[in-house]
Amino acid sequence: LHMLSGPGCPVCVTPDGEIDYAIALAHLPGVTVATFGDMIRVPGSRSSLQEARAAGADVRIVYSALDALEYAQEHPGRSVVMLGIGFETTAPGVAASLVQARELGIENYFVYSMHKLTPPAMRAILDAGEVRLDAILGPGHVTTIIGARAWNFLAQDYRIPCAVSGFEPLDILRALSMLADAVRNGNPQVANAYPRSVTSEGNTKAQLLMKDVFETCSVAWRGLGEMPSSGLKLRQEYAAHDAWLAFDPPPAATPATPTPGERGCLCGEV
Incomplete structure (x- = not known):
């Protein structure tokens, strides 16, 4: 990777x-x-x-x-x-x-x-086309607030998988494993590898x-x-x-x- x-x-x-x-x-x-x-x-x-x-x-x-x-x-x-x-x-x-x-x-x-x-910044970076990305490791603390669904545009508009991660080693490894599977299977989606803190809707x-x-x-x-x-x-x-x-x-x-x-x-x- x-x-x-x-x-x-x-x-x-x-x-x-x-x-x-x-x-x-x-x-x-x-x-x-x-x-x-x-x-x-x-x-x-x-x-x-x-x-x-x-x-x-x-x-x-x-x-x-x-x-x-x-x-x-x-x-x-x-x-x-x-x-x-x-x-x-x-x-x-x-x-x-x-x-x-x-x-x-x-x-x-x-x-x-x-x-x-963060989502508008990520969209701007992808639209610029200067960096080719196969997948995105999503930020856990931000997503605790905005919810995992805030990243749905990555899969829907750019066909890029995203996995939201915490900050412990096992959190990151789990998220990377999810991303590798998504890329290998050609199945872009938003995965939540940090469920103890992150929900789909976030902190409303x-x-x-x-x-x-x-x-x-x-x-x-x-x-x-x-x-x-x-x-x-x-x-x-x-x-x-x-x-x-x-x-x-x-x-x-x-x-x-x-x-x-x-x-x-x-x-x-x-």
Whole structure:
């Protein structure tokens, strides 16, 4: 078996421009930027959040968006911006924090959504035709939210089998065995090798929460470029908590196009 990685983790596919904007927010007076720890060292075009924090910006690592919401509630004099990072796995938690902020009237809590969606990205990669794939090993945590049926288009539209896998060695081996059988038998279908977590319909409550708070939009992926309907932005009902609308960093802080080479990440090569 020859295995290829992609399209990338949600942190490493975040483009320079989005990171630069997050750093610019952190440098604004009275603003605290909250982020998951794995984003802190990812480089933008000029620096990283870690370097911004070392230079005096108020950047805080949180374990969930609700931690950032709690900090905003405890510090009403500061504007707290949660960086919405991640695929469908983390988006429901960020959505829940926005619902709670509106219910509690916490007006100093904002979200800068950089969320990415995996099925549209996979469709874009297949449509590009640059990589020939015989089968796809589906992501377990994402599929726990969106459900195995979200990948049916792979078998129906592209005649490519998909097996959703967990992260234990036996999970991966089982999924690879299912894919090998499907390819050998010429029977493209979506198989679930992670039934202890994944169902066909997924987590419907999380899906409804995301649908209530977010709407899809076209976004850029580091190394992959612009992909339609592959991102999430806040709906108009939550505009008061949208960091993109609430703040106005210096224009120089947000390059209009990704920096050539995109320093420090190899997503393009992957």
